[in-house]
Amino acid sequence: MSARILDGKATAATIKAELTQRVAKLKEQGHTTGLGTILVGEDPGSKWYVGGKHKDCAQVGIESIRVDLPEDTTQDELLAQVRQLNENPDCTGYIVQLPLPKHIDQDVILEAMDPAKDADGLHPMNLGRLVANVNRPMTSPLPCTPLGCVELLERHGIELAGKHVLVVGRGVTIGRPVGLLLTRREINATVTLAHTGTTNLPELLARADVIIAAAGVPHIIKPQDVKAGAIVLDVGVSRVDGKVTGDVDPAVAEVASWISPNPGGVGPMTRAMLLNNVVEAAERNAANAVKTSN
Numbered sequence: 191m192s193a194r195i196l197d198g199k200a201t202a203a204t205i206k207a208e209l210t211q212r213v214a215k216l217k218e219q220g221h222t223t224g225l226g227t228i229l230v231g232e233d234p235g236s237k238w239y240v241g242g243k244h245k246d247c248a249q250v251g252i253e254s255i256r257v258d259l260p261e262d263t264t265q266d267e268l269l270a271q272v273r274q275l276n277e278n279p280d281c282t283g284y285i286v287q288l289p290l291p292k293h294i295d296q297d298v299i300l301e302a303m304d305p306a307k308d309a310d311g312l313h314p315m316n317l318g319r320l321v322a323n324v325n326r327p328m329t330s331p332l333p334c335t336p337l338g339c340v341e342l343l344e345r346h347g348i349e350l351a352g353k354h355v356l357v358v359g360r361g362v363t364i365g366r367p368v369g370l371l372l373t374r375r376e377i378n379a380t381v382t383l384a385h386t387g388t389t390n391l392p393e394l395l396a397r398a399d400v401i402i403a404a405a406g407v408p409h410i411i412k413p414q415d416v417k418a419g420a421i422v423l424d425v426g427v428s429r430v431d432g433k434v435t436g437d438v439d440p441a442v443a444e445v446a447s448w449i450s451p452n453p454g455g456v457g458p459m460t461r462a463m464l465l466n467n468v469v470e471a472a473e474r475n476a477a478n479a480v481k482t483s484n
């Protein structure tokens with residue numbers, strides 16, 4: 191058996207085409223949609239990701255504002271840039287590219303962002319809303335990679351209700367929020383969150399219906415670890431000899447029923463969900479403008 195492919199590249203292209211229409215509609219109504227990015231330092235991977243975000247914006251008609259700062263930028267200088275984007279009316283939403291240099295406290299920066307402009311859904315208020323709101327539709331931004339995982343599965347017709355999902359990794363951008371998202375009532379999955387302190391990972395892997403691997407350890411998930419027919423999302427990103435390498439050994443495709451390639455799986459979906467968050471923020475602004483004018 192060879193697993194079917196959860197094609198993130200093709201799915202992201204479809205989503206971008208849908209978003210292009212929504213951005214055009216907003217423009218017709220007199221609303222511009224703009225994404226801001228703040229990049230600190232020279233990390234080649236981060237530069238590539240930020241460049242990709244601006245290319246995506248150009249493709250779907252979103253204006254973009256790019257702030258690139260040197261590695262030795264102080265926390266106060268970065269905070270000043272954050273406040274400028276909070277106030278900039280052309281910026282509908284923005285992101286601060288992570289990771290930040292070690293001398294900057296990521297939590298302080300994320301907390302200084304206007305939660306309504308937090309295109310990454312990583313402001314503590316937006317993460318708190320994800321924790322607190324189990325039943326009503328979410329109206330605040332959600333973290334892009336978790337959203338990308340859910341959207342990728344849904345758009346391939348995969349039902350998660352009643353499934354046992356094992357998330358490997360407890361990071362704030364993926365592991366923790368994806369668990370919260372999957373346990374919302376409209377998705378209804380049962381989630382186990384494994385991390386470096388988990389003592390029975392082999393046992394958990396062997397019984398999972400769905401595995402979301404976000405550990406950042408190259409090829410940590412092997413074919414013999416996985417239940418036959420499991421659905422496997424490879425979210426981890428490491429570089430081995432300069433090549434993007436996921437958490438999942440490609441031979442897992444011989445055992446799984448569905449697998450996301452890496453590259454070409456969850457990465458492009460993360461980018462598409464960022465655009466989605468910006469467009470949703472612009473649509474919320476447009477709806478609020480109508481309310482206040484009535």
Ligand SMILES: Nc1nc2c(c(=O)[nH]1)N[C@@H](CN(C=O)c1ccc(C(=O)N[C@@H](CCC(=O)O)C(=O)O)cc1)CN2
Nearest residue numbers: 239285286287288289310334434453454455457458460
């Ligand atoms: N502020 C944020 N910082 C970071 C995030 C994030 O969501 N918000 N996630 C990652 C990096 N990231 C987006 O910023 C990201 C990672 C990977 C991809 C992607 O499309 N990857 C390609 C392969 C890329 C390659 O060849 O190097 C793929 O999977 O096909 C997009 C975005 C950390 N920082």
